[in-house]
Amino acid sequence: MKVARLDLDGTGSPMGLVTKILKAEPDLPIPVPIEELARQLDIESITDLKTAGFEGGLLTDECRSRGIILVNRESPRQRRRFTIGHELGHFLIPTHKPVKAEQFLCSREDMQQWALKDQNAYFRMEAEANTFSALILMPPPALRKTMGTLGDPNLENVLRVAKHFDVSKDAAARAYAEHHSELVAIAVVKDGVVLRTYKGLKFPRLCVPYQSPVPLQSMFHRKAKNTGASELEAARAEFWLESERFTKLPELYEQVVHQRDGHALILLWAEASEEEDEAGDERTAKQRLRDRQSRWS
Numbered sequence: 001m002k003v004a005r006l007d008l009d010g011t012g013s014p015m016g017l018v019t020k021i022l023k024a025e026p027d028l029p030i031p032v033p034i035e036e037l038a039r040q041l042d043i044e045s046i047t048d049l050k051t052a053g054f055e056g057g058l059l060t061d062e063c064r065s066r067g068i069i070l071v072n073r074e075s076p077r078q079r080r081r082f083t084i085g086h087e088l089g090h091f092l093i094p095t096h097k098p099v100k101a102e103q104f105l106c107s108r109e110d111m112q113q114w115a116l117k118d119q120n121a122y123f124r125m126e127a128e129a130n131t132f133s134a135l136i137l138m139p140p141p142a143l144r145k146t147m148g149t150l151g152d153p154n155l156e157n158v159l160r161v162a163k164h165f166d167v168s169k170d171a172a173a174r175a176y177a178e179h180h181s182e183l184v185a186i187a188v189v190k191d192g193v194v195l196r197t198y199k200g201l202k203f204p205r206l207c208v209p210y211q212s213p214v215p216l217q218s219m220f221h222r223k224a225k226n227t228g229a230s231e232l233e234a235a236r237a238e239f240w241l242e243s244e245r246f247t248k249l250p251e252l253y254e255q256v257v258h259q260r261d262g263h264a265l266i267l268l269w270a271e272a273s274e275e276e277d278e279a280g281d282e283r284t285a286k287q288r289l290r291d292r293q294s295r296w297s
Contacts, residue, residue, distance in 0.1 A: 001025060001040045005092075008041075012094050014132035022139055030142050031166035034081050037136070038088045042066050046084060048073040055111055056083035058090050058104040067091045078168040085133030086111060093132070096125050112196065114174075138165045138175050147176070153184045153269045155229040155257045173265055174198040183250070183270040189214055191262040192221075204250065204270055205242040215239040220256050220266055229257040232269065240268060 003024035008017055021037070022028060028037075035046055042065070049057050049070035057070035069087040071080045083106070090096045090104050098104045099122070106126065113126040138161075146164055150157040162172035173186040177198040185199035185206065192214055197206055214220045217239045223230045235254035243249055251271035258264045 001036060003037070003040055005042055008092060014089060014093070014128050014135055017089075017092055017132060018135040018139065021136065022141070028139065030139075030164065031081075032137055032139070034084045034088070034137060038069060038084055041088065041092065043069055043088065043091065045069075046071060051105060053107060054105045055079070055108050056087045056104075056106045058087040058098075060091060060102055060104075062102060064091060064094070076168070078162070078166060078171070081137060081166060082111070082133050082168060082171055085136050086129045088136075089129035089132030090125075093125075093128055096129070134171060134175065137167050137171070143175060143179060147179055147181075153180060153182050153255075153267060154232070155186075155255050155265055155267050158186070158265065158267070159229075159257075169259070169265065177203075185268040185270075187214070187266040187268070189220065189264040189266060199268075203268075206240060207242045208240060214266065218256075218266065219254050220264060223256040223258065225258040227258075230255050232267075235268065237270075241270070 003021055007024045008020050011017055011020060025037075038046065044066050046069045049055075049072050051057065051070075055072045055075060058067055059070070060067040067087075069084055069091075071083050071087075073080075075083065086106060087104065090098075090106075096104075106129075110126040111130060113123050114130060116124065116127050116131065118124045118127060142165075143161075146161060150160065158169065158172050158176045161167075161176055162169045165172065170188055173188065177184045177186045178200055180200060183200060183203045185197055185203045187197045187208070188195045194208055194210060194212055194214060196210055197208075199206070208215060215236075217236045219230060219233055219235070232253045232255045235252045237249040237252035240252060240254075241249055253269040253271075255267040255269075256264060
């Protein structure tokens with residue numbers, strides 16, 4: 001690698017930093033060798049974190065001349081990769097100031113902060129570190145190229161993204177939902193409870209808040225476990241989407257994949273409204289889904 005800290009001068013935003021890294025390393029391999037990149041950018045070592053209750057940490061001096069990244073050794077490899085990217089973000093973003101002098105400690109909850117406009121300076125800092133990690137592990141040019149080959153929304157493709165970039169299914173689900181050209185949302189579920197949702201900017205508002213049960217009408221409750229991803233099926237939009245007066249809810253399709261230890265992903269695909277008058281459209285929801293999928297063929 002040839003990139004150096006000097007190449008990153010003049011920017012402190014996650015996207016700005018990643019853009020400059022990619023400019024210096026146009027042939028950055030996929031999956032990104034995040035440990036090698038961190039060492040290239042003045043991280044002296046990456047070692048085990050022994051403080052209970054935290055996913056990662058960063059030890060550095062006041063002027064950020066060098067750093068040591070700490071990672072929870074009990075976490076899966078993909079999560080450790082994300083943690084390294086997160087701590088590297090703290091190291092490279094000059095406005096990030098640790099709560100304790102010269103030491104960042106980041107919990108699993110910190111790794112789930114994404115609101116860049118949060119008024120709380122601490123949460124905003126964690127969101128920026130997460131954004132940097134997601135961008136460097138799934139560089140936008142490489143992600144766009146991969147997404148362009150995957151076709152219509154499908155949870156099997158989320159798993160392909162995770163494998164291709166060597167990231168967690170959670171990280172892949174977020175990138176997939178936010179960057180798909182169709183209206184897609186993905187709910188992350190644990191023991192029948194929605195932990196969080198990822199969606200594109202134009203996806204309709206969801207009416208299922210965090211920490212609430214998956215709607216009983218969802219195919220989640222009918223899908224057998226340990227059988228891979230289900231087929232896409234028509235869903236009851238009113239149980240997932242907020243309704244507004246005088247506005248018809250879109251057609252909604254749903255897909256489920258159960259994972260280990262009570263985890264699951266639920267994909268929601270909302271049919272974008274057509275320009276033509278659909279009042280006389282007599283197709284069933286299943287036929288409409290097939291028609292939409294055929295456009296990708």
